[in-house]
Amino acid sequence: MSLPTTVSMDGLPDRITIYEVGPRDGLQNEKAVVPTPVKDEFVRRLVAAGLETVETTSFVPPSWIPQLADAQDLLAGLGEVGTGPRRPVLVPNERGLDNALAAGVGAIAIFGSATETFAQRNLNRTVEESVAMFTPVVKRAKDAGLWVRAYVSMCFGDPWEGEVPVEQVVDVSRRLMDLGCDQLSIGDTIGVGTPGHVVRLLDALQDKGIGTDRIGVHFHDTYGQALSNTITALREGITVVDASTGGLGGCPYAKSATGNLATEDLVWACRGLGIETGVDLDALVETSVWMAEQLGRPSPSRVMRAIAGR
Template identity: 65%
Template sequence: MSEGLPMRVPAEGLPQRVRIHEVGPRDGLQNESAVVPVEVKAEFVHRLAEAGLRTVEATSFVHPRWVPQLADAEELYPRLADLPEDVSLPVLVPNARGLQRALALGVRSAAVFASATESFAQANLNRTVAGALEMFAPVVAEATASGVPVRGYLSMCFGDPWEGPVPVARVVDVCKELLSMGCSELSLGDTIGVATPGQVTALLHALGEAGIPAGRLAVHFHDTYGQALANTLAALQYGVTTVDASAGGLGGCPYARSATGNLATEDLVWMLRGLGVETGVDLDRLVATSTWMAGALGRPSPSRTVQALAGKTPDDARARPKES
């Protein structure tokens, strides 16, 4: 399908391969007002894996009162047991109770969700930044002792709807705290999508100066002002090789109303393919998956690439293959 693939024109200074950390099933769906059936969620994860994504964030073991959409975590996770072992299925664990629920199901990768700002820490976790870190420390320690690596999400790294621009030094300090407690990777979040490439480069440089290499970092951009791809490219040029994205551009944040959708995985794959950067993702299958999910949600996908390619996807990419 030549019209569905960009021309490859490799650029200097970029990694040969990027790992996409797919967040659609968790971050993408968590803010949906209508509960998505667990069967649809399981099918979504399977389709994403079949499209070549090897890290698919499955769900969150948060209290159902806080995120009702993800109240079915215990029912969903066992439905994913048939996926290949090379497909990582990380889950969010907000506290010790969430970790225990996850470990009981044999989860092999987890994440905690911190904030760089006091306002968002209070809105999201009802704690101060220091209080949240104190809560996460034993969670990370127990998970690590159980052989489960923990990713540290850090939200509001560039701007906060209540506090405005976030000082780089504050972000660096919280990053250092998360790494010191044992997080294996840090995901830098532009939760309300206000960052620009210069800010991204400045933060990455400051983290490098503080002894935190690009290899320990991922980036998580929202596209509120249309800057997500530009910010991603700036991060790749600095040496970051892990990028968070959500199939079809799904997602937002229930505690930050100005946060619109995540960077669409299809838009990211289109750009990376054109730059000659490998991802292992089959774009046809991914577009078919997001088109299917948009139908399940009853609205069109916000992804520009999905909009451009929908209807041009080969028939053999539109349906999930039958089990043999």
């Protein structure tokens, strides 16, 4: 496989951490239920390809997301590969945390919203009520020695409410981080963000005491802006980037939310910029091709298609 010519640029980090969301965010919107053994192999392939941080599943009620109803069985099968501080699982409430703790996980993520409409659609609660729900979850998780991440969705736009004020995003983010979370992930759930908007939000978060060392970025590629937004974030000091192998993903509660930034596309761009990711691109592409076969449809990842097409 030929690789891009490496030409570094000033203001970019030497290394980043890719927070792989394919097994959870990538698969949660698939209509056909993916068999547990396939999910198991997917996680193992991702880890073998060098992805150190992999979000494996979610302990949400099966009625919410049937695709992830096998969380307990998946983690039991994965054993040590599926637990530890580098294998977060999403939990919506204390019951989800109970199940996660029973499975022996070492890290969790909570999932908040910057807008009231999406908070109601996703959690059936107001923003205020959702923060109250997460308060004991975070406290108990930290008391148990777990690493905790806070997702905030709809940070750049909402399909029902339209533009989302930066101040509103910062307020929700600050409230969740004040609970004791270790990391914040700002999500462009419907993919409408652009580089200038990214800079404005990161600057506003910094002004409120949430530095880029505690932030990850999560961009969807609805309008083809995920990679450019990511490079912009890296130039602002971000070193944690959410991505999904094969560009899989979407949100079952926001129909305009299409796929995530493809991990292959991110790794290729980082190779060209001289940014280390620790990921074996050949193994990653092989995994993406394999998963596309399991799902019975082509991957939207341009890099995967280009390399596999050879």
